[in-house]
Amino acid sequence: MRTTDTSKMTFSRVSPGEGLKKALKMTPEEIIDLITASGLKGRGGAGFPTDLKWKLAAAVKDDLKYVVCNADEGEPGTFKDRVILTDFADLMFDGMTIGARAIGACKGIIYLRGEYAYLRSFLKGKLAERRNDGLLGKNVLGIAGFDFDVEIRMGAGAYICGEETALIESLEGQRGEPRNRPPFPVNTGFMGHPTIVNNVETFTWVPCIVTKGAKWFFDIGTERSTGLKMFSVSGDCGKHGVFEFPMGITIQELLEKVDGTGAKAVQAGGASGRCIPACSFGRTIAFEDVPTGGSIIVIGPDRDMLKVAENFMEFFLDESCGQCTPCREGNAKLLEGIKLLQQGRCSMKYLRELCKLGETMQLASKCGLGQSSPNAFLSIVTKFKDEIMGRTETAL
Amino acid sequence: MSIELNKNTSRSPLSQRIQPMGIPGLEITDKLVTVTIDDKEVTVPSGTTILEVAKQIGIRIPTLCYHEDLCVAGVCRICVVEVEGQRTLQTACAYPVTEPITVRTHTRKVRQARRHILDLMLSKHYGECYACFRNNNCELQALAKEYGVDFFRFGHPEKPRFKVDRSSHSLVRDMDKCILCRRCIRTCIDLQEVGVLEVDKRSDQSKVITFGDKPLGEVVCINCGQCINRCPTGALRANDPTEEVWAAIDDPTKHVVIQTAPSPRAGIGECFGLEPGHPLTFELNTALRECGFDKIFDTNFSADLTIIEEGTELLLRLHKALVEKKAVALPQFTSCSPGWVKYLEHFYPEYIPNLSSAKSPQQMFGAVIKTYYAQLNKIDPKDIVTVALMPCSAKKFECNRPEMCDSGWKDVDYGLTTREMAQMISEAGIDLPAMPKSDFDDPFGTATGSGVIFGATGGVMEAALRTVIELVCGIKVEDLFEHADIIPVRGFEGIRFLELPIKKVGPVPDLLKNLIPDWKWLEGATLKVAAAHGTANAKLVMEDIKAGGRCSECHFIEFMACPGGCLGGGGQPIPTSPSIRAARAKAIYSEDASYEIRKSHENPAVVKLYTEFLTDGPCGHISHKLLHTGYTPRGKYIV
Numbered sequence A: 001m002r003t004t005d006t007s008k009m010t011f012s013r014v015s016p017g018e019g020l021k022k023a024l025k026m027t028p029e030e031i032i033d034l035i036t037a038s039g040l041k042g043r044g045g046a047g048f049p050t051d052l053k054w055k056l057a058a059a060v061k062d063d064l065k066y067v068v069c070n071a072d073e074g075e076p077g078t079f080k081d082r083v084i085l086t087d088f089a090d091l092m093f094d095g096m097t098i099g100a101r102a103i104g105a106c107k108g109i110i111y112l113r114g115e116y117a118y119l120r121s122f123l124k125g126k127l128a129e130r131r132n133d134g135l136l137g138k139n140v141l142g143i144a145g146f147d148f149d150v151e152i153r154m155g156a157g158a159y160i161c162g163e164e165t166a167l168i169e170s171l172e173g174q175r176g177e178p179r180n181r182p183p184f185p186v187n188t189g190f191m192g193h194p195t196i197v198n199n200v201e202t203f204t205w206v207p208c209i210v211t212k213g214a215k216w217f218f219d220i221g222t223e224r225s226t227g228l229k230m231f232s233v234s235g236d237c238g239k240h241g242v243f244e245f246p247m248g249i250t251i252q253e254l255l256e257k258v259d260g261t262g263a264k265a266v267q268a269g270g271a272s273g274r275c276i277p278a279c280s281f282g283r284t285i286a287f288e289d290v291p292t293g294g295s296i297i298v299i300g301p302d303r304d305m306l307k308v309a310e311n312f313m314e315f316f317l318d319e320s321c322g323q324c325t326p327c328r329e330g331n332a333k334l335l336e337g338i339k340l341l342q343q344g345r346c347s348m349k350y351l352r353e354l355c356k357l358g359e360t361m362q363l364a365s366k367c368g369l370g371q372s373s374p375n376a377f378l379s380i381v382t383k384f385k386d387e388i389m390g391r392t393e394t395a396l
Numbered sequence B: 001m002s003i004e005l006n007k008n009t010s011r012s013p014l015s016q017r018i019q020p021m022g023i024p025g026l027e028i029t030d031k032l033v034t035v036t037i038d039d040k041e042v043t044v045p046s047g048t049t050i051l052e053v054a055k056q057i058g059i060r061i062p063t064l065c066y067h068e069d070l071c072v073a074g075v076c077r078i079c080v081v082e083v084e085g086q087r088t089l090q091t092a093c094a095y096p097v098t099e100p101i102t103v104r105t106h107t108r109k110v111r112q113a114r115r116h117i118l119d120l121m122l123s124k125h126y127g128e129c130y131a132c133f134r135n136n137n138c139e140l141q142a143l144a145k146e147y148g149v150d151f152f153r154f155g156h157p158e159k160p161r162f163k164v165d166r167s168s169h170s171l172v173r174d175m176d177k178c179i180l181c182r183r184c185i186r187t188c189i190d191l192q193e194v195g196v197l198e199v200d201k202r203s204d205q206s207k208v209i210t211f212g213d214k215p216l217g218e219v220v221c222i223n224c225g226q227c228i229n230r231c232p233t234g235a236l237r238a239n240d241p242t243e244e245v246w247a248a249i250d251d252p253t254k255h256v257v258i259q260t261a262p263s264p265r266a267g268i269g270e271c272f273g274l275e276p277g278h279p280l281t282f283e284l285n286t287a288l289r290e291c292g293f294d295k296i297f298d299t300n301f302s303a304d305l306t307i308i309e310e311g312t313e314l315l316l317r318l319h320k321a322l323v324e325k326k327a328v329a330l331p332q333f334t335s336c337s338p339g340w341v342k343y344l345e346h347f348y349p350e351y352i353p354n355l356s357s358a359k360s361p362q363q364m365f366g367a368v369i370k371t372y373y374a375q376l377n378k379i380d381p382k383d384i385v386t387v388a389l390m391p392c393s394a395k396k397f398e399c400n401r402p403e404m405c406d407s408g409w410k411d412v413d414y415g416l417t418t419r420e421m422a423q424m425i426s427e428a429g430i431d432l433p434a435m436p437k438s439d440f441d442d443p444f445g446t447a448t449g450s451g452v453i454f455g456a457t458g459g460v461m462e463a464a465l466r467t468v469i470e471l472v473c474g475i476k477v478e479d480l481f482e483h484a485d486i487i488p489v490r491g492f493e494g495i496r497f498l499e500l501p502i503k504k505v506g507p508v509p510d511l512l513k514n515l516i517p518d519w520k521w522l523e524g525a526t527l528k529v530a531a532a533h534g535t536a537n538a539k540l541v542m543e544d545i546k547a548g549g550r551c552s553e554c555h556f557i558e559f560m561a562c563p564g565g566c567l568g569g570g571g572q573p574i575p576t577s578p579s580i581r582a583a584r585a586k587a588i589y590s591e592d593a594s595y596e597i598r599k600s601h602e603n604p605a606v607v608k609l610y611t612e613f614l615t616d617g618p619c620g621h622i623s624h625k626l627l628h629t630g631y632t633p634r635g636k637y638i639v
């Protein structure tokens, strides 16, 4: 059952435009200081401090800077950005405009997931309305010299294009492949200009923080993971859908709210996230403990963990851009290993080698995909030893 | 409006472009930073990569996708190192140091990652080292040894996945040996700006393909072979005719003649373990005789011939434009680099009239051997096999052009690369550097320094100028340029210009008397020339001409498809790098300086050829039939 009721969410209680108006009365430095005080960290998964990203981009001198909204939402089990774009698009645009003000950008781009093409005309309409209302275009809200407009660009259906540098390559019309870093997009981004790439949700929290104050946000959650967070919940639980919870919530509490108690495990953070066994349900969802971009997949007691791992590995094998060796070849080897385990043909020795390979992939891959693709495999092998070891060659 | 000549017009992704200092946005600055690598401390300019720092202090970090000539890709990940404070390992080739850091290059994690990366590559690498032309000169093989690979921990393919592509006259692609380092792609799209190669598909299905995955022989590949020189493995190689050449040598009815070009002679020592920059011209003559070639000639002879023909053609074009006031295509472009010729045919077919109709030295020689030489020695041309030792893979395509049969036979039967020649010599059990020296054979033995410098970018221009100055001005080149070294056209700068005012003119020499009555019309004129190397620079020149810029005012432009000119050709020893090419260039210029005769028009063999055989002179009927050719507009999408 899908139970997404957005009416009680914080986003419903903040009126669009209010935060923007307030923010545009502030200097760019004051805006960034406010974000610093709120402790807001990126909602796209990596949890990079938003104020720091903006500060870095603001510091670079360039007439042309870009604000990019990452609406590629490709992580399996994630659909919160779609809900935000549908119900709170104006708040999100407010957030992008505040970001533009903070870093001195005049161009905005929404990189919209290919599958969300149906939202395109709706969003275009919103943008037209905003231009009419003076919220976009020349001298936004009458502020002389602050020009900002947003265009929509469609993704091409590749998960990797959600990675910010691959996203930029894709915007430039190239194959969506991550770049070397440094230089970072804040310095050399779209067409070589300073660019901030933020998640849909990150932008949407910004006007809320401006409206309700940094302290309001900072006081929610843990010290290092402040504020509220949107979660996309799916899998073996009673309530599916998008939920708003405070950061720092324990997995157990979260499961209670979605009727998912009794689960055997929770995959937090989508395919690239980690698999948390029931014995660790006391752990918290927070950047310093169990991080997630919002995806919570509940795994019921009857699931075969090897099958779960197989699903995730199949996903990565499809989605790796194939640029770097550890990820390109490593995912295939891990999947092969799972198949060998399923057939009872994987030796303990080889399994250990595969775990080491997983470590190599985490350490030596070029981007977040390869660095996190072994996570599910490794956490399942280590946390569900009984289920896995029993299937090695020697055990049979 | 003229275009900015140093501008990067590359069509490659920003992340894959040649950056002056490696990494875009983080160019090397004056700021100094301290780096500690394996407990050794060193201070370097901010922006230097870890790899460069390590090199400076003698610490070896393995690389595969990195190449000195190319932009940084950071894809193989073999160069990973541990940087203190970083969660993941970092690639030394792609990490610019901008603040003090501590680096460790061989920790457990690093060693494990490198082993895994090699094992992963080998798990897809189908090929046997003993049956591979890169055996003992392969970066993958060398690293497998260096990292002690003693078994295939992630398996090894038992059968090929791809078909070997032999469709090109010049290159062979065996993608089963490809490790996806993408050096070829970056070479083709970024260094050469041709853009034949790209990556297709994703993940473990990704592979390097030509446009539309067509056979290489059917795409816009210009056969420059620069990708071969930069491939770390045996996945790319030249189309090797050594079997056929041996068969011709073994056939007693065949008279096998070989011409050797200056660049292979300057480079071949590298295949025998010598440092770059040791020419083995005369040792090679002895070795080739040992191998069984019947006659050994110097391509410099036909290089000199080319200068006479091409120089005369230029003077005739200028006469037509300035005196006869007729429409004529200027600037005249050189045509001796077959990679460049094919590039023009594909990308700028509307400029074909600008190409000199003179054949390249290789092809002129072939035509002369199967006519003049055959008559002189009373050998039936059908029994003559002409082989050309060239630094070039495009020469293989050139000698197979259907129009290159003006002697009535295939003018040049086989083009051999420097690498293939070295292979034949070693197969014959000959230690080339230890060979005694011996001379070329008559009648084409005497050469000039002008022919030698054809091997370096700017060389054709310099040789042409030496001749044109003397023929037109009636003075010695030495009066204008010390030792007749025309320094402004030398060097490795992408595009070089020279303007030469013709202050006074001399009498028309006998050779040209029936073509042009006097030089009066050239008095006071300024001859403007340029030289460009690498097709990326050629593209800049062509775009500038189209835009009516400085290049469009030139009278004569030398183009070489390969960076550095022929000495950096696609058939030269592997590896290549700016310093290796500089060493080869030095060898070539020092050889030039050692010649007594250094001007093409003074070459006695050439003079004799015009008196005895090409009796109606340069650009006359006989020469037009044998030594000149035409071109094929190809366009971007046709073969």
Ligand SMILES: Cc1cc2nc3c(=O)[nH]c(=O)nc-3n(C[C@H](O)[C@H](O)[C@H](O)COP(=O)(O)O)c2cc1C
Binding pocket: A041, A042, A043, A044, A045, A046, A047, A048, A050, A070, A071, A072, A073, A074, A075, A159, A160, A161, A162, A163, A164, A165, A197, A198, A199, A200, A202, A203, A367, A368, A369
């Ligand atoms: C493989 C991969 C896929 C990603 N996909 C997305 C995505 O779909 N949406 C998103 O917002 N961030 C995604 N990210 C994270 C982005 O790279 C980037 O960190 C994020 O957009 C930054 O925004 P934030 O700081 O607001 O979270 C992905 C990262 C990786 C490595």
Ligand code: SF4
Binding pocket: A160, A177, A178, A319, A320, A321, A322, A323, A324, A325, A327, A328, A365, A366, A367, A368, A369, A370, A371
């Ligand atoms: S880690 Fe995977 S997705 Fe990322 S660059 Fe490497 S191959 Fe591409």
Ligand code: SF4
Binding pocket: B125, B126, B127, B128, B129, B130, B132, B133, B134, B135, B136, B138, B139, B140, B141, B177, B233, B234, B235
């Ligand atoms: S490419 Fe290298 S490793 Fe592969 S077969 Fe040839 S020599 Fe051996």
Ligand code: SF4
Binding pocket: B171, B187, B188, B192, B194, B195, B196, B197, B220, B221, B222, B223, B224, B225, B226, B227, B228
């Ligand atoms: S030979 Fe030259 S043009 Fe052809 S693929 Fe290689 S680099 Fe490109």
Ligand code: SF4
Binding pocket: B177, B178, B179, B180, B181, B182, B183, B184, B185, B208, B230, B231, B232, B233, B235, B236
């Ligand atoms: S063909 Fe050679 S250069 Fe090209 S990607 Fe493969 S291994 Fe690298």
Ligand code: FES
Binding pocket: B062, B063, B064, B065, B066, B073, B074, B075, B076, B077, B078, B079, B080, B091, B092, B093, B094
């Ligand atoms: S050499 Fe550095 S990543 Fe390939």
